[in-house]
Amino acid sequence: MPDLNHTPRPRLRRRRRPWVFALCAALVAAGALGTAFAFTSVNDTQDVLVVSRDVKRGEAIEAGDLAVVRVSVDPALTPVAGSQKAELEGSRAAVDLWAGTLLTKEAVTDSLVPGEGESLVGISLTPGQMPSEQLYSGDVVRIVTTPGDQGEVTEKDPVTVEAVVVGVSRVEETGETVVDVSVPEADAADLAARAATGRVALVLDARER
Template identity: 35%
Template structure:
């Protein structure tokens, strides 16, 4: 018996893959510094938030417009909660009684925080001026409401000489003044007007007012 054999090509060994080399990633110094900076900023932000919360308090704010020279009342103010307030010096709500009755040194706008720098306990007088008060009937007031800063002219009126039969020949005298405040008297037809005028004019105006010989003319509104 014969056995046939077939000679085929000799087997070929498969190629061996070279071992993989894992490269180590290089950490960039710039990215590392940025990460450290972000962490630091996050810590500062948290500290700022904690500080702001701790600094929250009640302060006084303006509830309605207050003209310069006006006397501050409790109804002009409202208590608000403020967090932080860096760079500000608002008046704490607990000092309400201390500021009521003081005058506004500047115009106060609603919604703004009140500071002591905006107030004064002195009349708003210029150099060489004094303040007087005139009690006027409502019909003698030249405007529905006089405001601080209004410019007025005080004019002397003739003396009443009807009883003596003589006429009035005296010329009128004029004085310029500035309104510092005006207050209506409850239950009476009278308005008390506070005026700032030159020291030299005070004696004459007071004497004319005592004789009810003063007329008030509004020349310029504030």
């Protein structure tokens, strides 16, 4: 016979743990942020210029050398707007331009270096022949002839040549720095001959003009 005194036990309700709700809320929030970021990224794009084929430094930029693309650009960069494509035709490349790279304002110039009446001379210098201060394009410097191998110093003023820095590159194998300077054509041969002896030093003059 069935036990009439036996009553069924009520079903226990499973308690949901608080961390479950927190996890769900975090996942929903993360999804919303991801969607917002994607939306912002898409709407933050802009038309900029990229180099479509290599252009050597000093060469004129032609219409086919540049292309317009729409990308999201890092605020730290200074790309040229795509709307300026026609304006840049005929300008000169201030540096070597490589296909596939963004075109920046600093990479384009309206003038050639060296200009008319000027010559470009490369001078290889050790750390002891130049200041430790970083050199920049446009710095006014003096190339000074230093004493000979015996260290003799005369009472005459050392020969100096005023120049303007055009470019700076470091030779990792030797630790030397090659400084390209622009000088008047009349001084170029003499400066090149002196620089070839290695007995020169570079002096950086005041940048405040």
